Amino acid sequence: MLLTCQSVSKSLGDRTLFEGVSFTLHPRDKVGLIGPNGVGKSTLLKILAGMEHADDGQVEVRKGTKLVYLAQAESFNDADTVLEAALKLLADEPLDEAAKLAAAQVWLGRIGFADMGQRVQTLSGGWRKRLAIAAQLAREPDILLLDEPTNHLDMDGIWWLEDTLKSASFAFVVISHDRAFLNSVTTRTMEINDCFEGSLYAQDVPYTAFMEQRDGYLETQQIRRDNLANKVRREVEWLKAGVKARTTKQTARIKETLRLQEELSGLKSRTKEAKKVEIEFEDTERKTKRLVVLHNVEKSFDDKCLFKGLDLTLKPGMRLGLLGRNGSGKSSLLRLIGAMDAPTMGTVTLARGVRIATFDQNRQLLDPEQTLRQALAPSGGDAVIYRDELIHVASWAKRLRFRSDQLQAAVKRLSGGEQARILIGRLMLESADVLLLDEPTNDLDIPSIEVLEDALVTFPGAVVLVTHDREMLDRVSTVLLALDGKGTATAYADLAQWQADQKATLAPKKEIKKDVNKEEQQTEVKKEKVKLTYKLQREFDLMEQTILEAETELETLQNNPVDATAGQAFTDYCAALGAAQERVDTLYARWAELEAMQQGMSA
Structure with a gap:
């Protein structure tokens, strides 16, 4: 094995991130590391890389194993060229300068850099990420730790990274929220979450299959919790009956009851339903x-x-x-x-x-110096208005899955x-x-x-x-x-x-060009055939306003119903309501017809 993580625990202040995490990493292992924000995924990766210390437990890396860490955020000197930036990351490698240069050029070329003399400051976020990935791959790792490597990459970059990782001879652990990416490159999935004993649940399957097995495991734990709760309740009733520990058997039963209560407490803590952020957008009903x-x-x-x-x-x-x-x-x-x-x-x-x-x-749009409380209530005060309801900022924070102790934290610290x-x-x-x-x-x-x-x-x-x-x-x-x-x-x-x-x-470019030109010619012919006349175009331009007026008339009738006992007045009302509805339907049908003609013109 390349790496062993044994009973590793980590806390931030008085908050436990994870406790008792254990797993091993073997050659060519392709591991996806998942879990909710804030559970310590990035922290665990840094502990594996030796960049942070665990509170308890230990990480052992096999002697001679090269471990490389790719951070979420890269740090380059903007004045450097792409090649210079890559070579700086290779500075400590036990290679001569010619070998370093060759490795950097090979990987930069593979990932798509045509101009290695380009300045880093001119790169977009996606190309800076490509530079970081290429430079770390040039170090030829035995274990590669990747923290959100697909962030800022475009589809081409993601596909390239997928192909590289799928064919990799090295082992890797990758943190990612990209489900398609995880399904494509990983063969093992681990989730950090306090709902699991030892803060970790792992299966030798990609993400989607893992989630199915995970759900089954949690259902089993729920059944186990319910059964244990029933057993504890019976034992507690036995104790309440006034039984005293007069015999060795009774003493043992009391101790067992206490042990079961402790086990149940742990199960309840782990199987409590995780809170999700509550998201619902409000439309204007326009x-x-x-x-x-x-x-x-x-x-x-x-x-x-x-x-x-x-x-x-x-x-x-x-x-x-x-x-x-x-x-x-x-x-x-x-x-x-x-x-x-x-x-x-x-x-x-x-x-x-x-x-x-x-x-x-x-x-x-975020002010990094503001507190979370201020950022959540941009209009000021201690409350927000959501769907015409006044909600205290603390409740609003909870809905968005923030803890109450974070309200005074600066945005830049989040x-x-x-x-x-x-x-x-x-x-x-x-x-x-x-x-x-x-x-x-x-x-x-x-x-x-x-x-x-x-x-x-x-x-x-x-x-x-x-x-x-x-x-x-x-x-x-x-x-x-x-x-x-x-x-x-x-x-x-x-x-x-x-x-x-x-x-x-x-396919050959000449053939593609020919097809495109043919399609353009067909499109031009189509445009000429269906070009709207001035009269039709004017009808189309005014249609939205016409429909709004018709819908307003219909809504007015709907909001002012006539009593069914009103005789002729009720008959007239029904006729008017039907006519108004029919007019709206007819206008929408006509609009769709005109729109289809116009779209045909601009196809």
């Missing part, structure tokens, strides 16, 4: 069918065109997932939709009074996942028609991600989502839009369709 309309939109920076000719209509119930490499324009498109930036060409039209709420992956939950809480306080979310899953634990997915799926308004979490994209999105960063935006029904298309790009 009836407008078109919330945001982009027409012939282009966005360019200097000589680089990110996308052009983009036509997009956001409607209630639509959940748009954005795909593309880092720098392809996903965040730029979010900013256009949110009216935070202007297009280079084309128009972005927002429905009158539309409300848009935004989640920023850079967390620029973990990335905790900061993400603050921003999600702020979104919940905004009554919105459109939610724009830029990498909301970064640093969130898996239970929180799953609750967030539920909230987005049930949100009545429109959602635009940028995330590298493939499970979330597949579950939440009703349509996907892929940006290639070279001017083209392509719609897909699901992630599998996009992935298949990505593989198709391996």
Whole structure:
């Protein structure tokens, strides 16, 4: 075996992170380490790496084993070139300079760096992460410890890392919230959680199969707890009957009862239901069918065109997932939709009074010097207003799974996942028609991600989502839009369709170009065939207002019913109500017809 972790415990202040953690690591082990935020996953990884000390227990690494640690946040000198930064991480390796240079160049090339003389300060977050991964792999580890390696990586980067880890000859332990990634690269899963004896539950299966076995184990523990509780109750009743320890047998039974009570107490503590963050977004109940309309939109920076000719209509119930490499324009498109930036060409039209709420992956909306209490109640005071209800900030914090002793902590002292939950809480306080979310899953634990997915799926308004979490994209999105960063935006029904298309790009370029030109020619013909006349276009432009007026008339009738005993008045009312409903239905059908014609024109 390469590494042994024996009865390791760690506390922060008076809070126990984990207690009695034990496991072994063998050559080629591929381990996923999961658990809720705050249970000490990153701390355990640092203890394994020798960067932190355990309170109790020990970690033994086999002599001659090279252990390499990849942190969540990389630290480079921005003035260095990519190659210089990698070589600095190789400085202590027992290799000559030529071997170090060769190793750095090989791994930087494999991960996609074409220009190794590029300055670190010019790299995006995703490329900085690639640099960190390549530099650590160049050290040729026997054990690699990775803490959230997919954060900030685009899909290409994640796929490359998956292929590398799946074929790796070294052992690794990876902390990740990316369920698809865990299923792809791991063959063993360990969860740190105080609901398990020894704070750890492990099975030799990937994530999804692990969760099934975990649920079965917890159900068994629940049954065991209930059976033990019944047994303890009977023994306590026996004691209450006034039995005295006059015989050796009675004395032994009393001791056994006390032992059972202690065992039951431990089981109750471990099997208590873990609290999840409660997420539910509030919509404005707006009836407008078109919330945001982009027409012939282009966005360019200097000589680089990110996308052009983009036509997009956001409607209630639509959940748009954005795909593309880092720098392809996903965040730029979010900013256009949110009216935070202007297009280079084309128009972005927002429905009158539309409300848009935004989640920023850079967390620029957070003041690091504020306390958690202040950050959770941005309007000031000791309470927030949620769904017209006044909620004390302490209760609001509890709903977002914060502890009461954290309320006075500075935001800068909170973990990335905790900061993400603050921003999600702020979104919940905004009554919105459109939610724009830029990498909301970064640093969130898996239970929180799953609750967030539920909230987005049930949100009545429109959602635009940028995330590298493939499970979330597949579950939440009703349509996907892929940006290639070279001017083209392509719609897909699901992630599998996009992935298949990505593989198709391996076909000869001449053939692909020919197909694209043919499709463009067909599209131009289609545009000419279905171009709206001036009269139809004007009808289409006024349709939203016409429908709103018709719905207002219908709502007025519905809110002022006539008594059924009112004779002719009731008959007239029913006729008017039916006519109003029919008019609304007819207008919606006509709108759909006109919209189909217009979409055909811009397909």
